[in-house]
Each structure stands twice: as C-alpha cells, then as structure tokens.
Amino acid sequence: MKRTLKHGLADIDRVKAAIEGAYKANSNRLSPFAPKMVWKDARAATMSVTVMTKTITTDFTITDDELRVEGKVPFLFSHLEGRIMTVLGEQLEIWLAKARAGET
Numbered sequence: 001m002k003r004t005l006k007h008g009l010a011d012i013d014r015v016k017a018a019i020e021g022a023y024k025a026n027s028n029r030l031s032p033f034a035p036k037m038v039w040k041d042a043r044a045a046t047m048s049v050t051v052m053t054k055t056i057t058t059d060f061t062i063t064d065d066e067l068r069v070e071g072k073v074p075f076l077f078s079h080l081e082g083r084i085m086t087v088l089g090e091q092l093e094i095w096l097a098k099a100r101a102g103e104t
Contacts, residue, residue: 001071001085007062007096012043015062017104018095023047026091051077058088067092 007015016039023037033049040046043062048055054074061068069088073081098104 001073001081003069003085003089005067005069005089005092005096006065007067008065008100009096012062012064014099014104015067015096016042016045018092018099019045019060019062019067021098021104022091022095025095056084067096 007018009015020037023035027035030049033051035047035049037045037047045060046057047060048057050056054076056071056073056077058069058071061070069085069092071081071085071088073084077084095104
C-alpha cells in the first residue's frame with residue numbers, strides 16, 4: 001500500500017514533527033499492539049505495530065515537497081489494507097495542517 005501526501009513545508013523538521021505528532025497522538029490507542037517508531041535518518045522513518053503476532057510496518061520518506069508512505073501488511077490483514085491507509089492518511093493530513101499553521 002502506498003500513498004503520497006504534499007506537505008507544503010520548506011522546513012523538513014516540521015514535516016518530521018508532524019509525523020511524530022501523529023504517532024504520539026495515537027500511541028495510547030495503539031498501545032495494545034506495541035507501536036514502535038524508528039528514524040533511520042533525517043528523512044526516513046519506520047513505524048510498526050504487532051497484531052496477533054503479525055507485524056504491520058509503514059515506511060515514511062520525506063522529500064522536498066512530498067511525504068511518501070508505504071506500508072507492508074501481512075496477508076492475514078490484507079482485507080484491512082485500504083482502511084489502514086485511509087486512517088493513516090487522515091491522521092497525517094491533520095498533523096501536516098497543524099505544522100503548516102505553526103502548531104507543531
């Protein structure tokens with residue numbers, strides 16, 4: 001599953017803050033699924049949750065004008081792939097809007 005979001009921010013650190021804000025805002029809700037976010041470098045992160053011993057991972061890549069989101073969903077959860085990406089996209093849009101407004 002893939003999605004690309006236009007972030008409209010010149011400061012990459014604000015995009016990073018938006019990703020972290022979305023993660024932190026939802027980490028309590030996701031706590032039963034052992035959420036984990038790791039930054040590989042200044043422009044790339046991986047988030048994962050484990051459900052029923054299966055791990056769902058999402059990679060975030062920040063470019064100068066886009067936030068690229070690519071997820072890997074185990075076959076067991078493939079029927080939820082669209083819903084997962086929709087919810088993830090909605091949360092990221094909320095936090096990117098906050099970053100554009102200077103709230104993060």
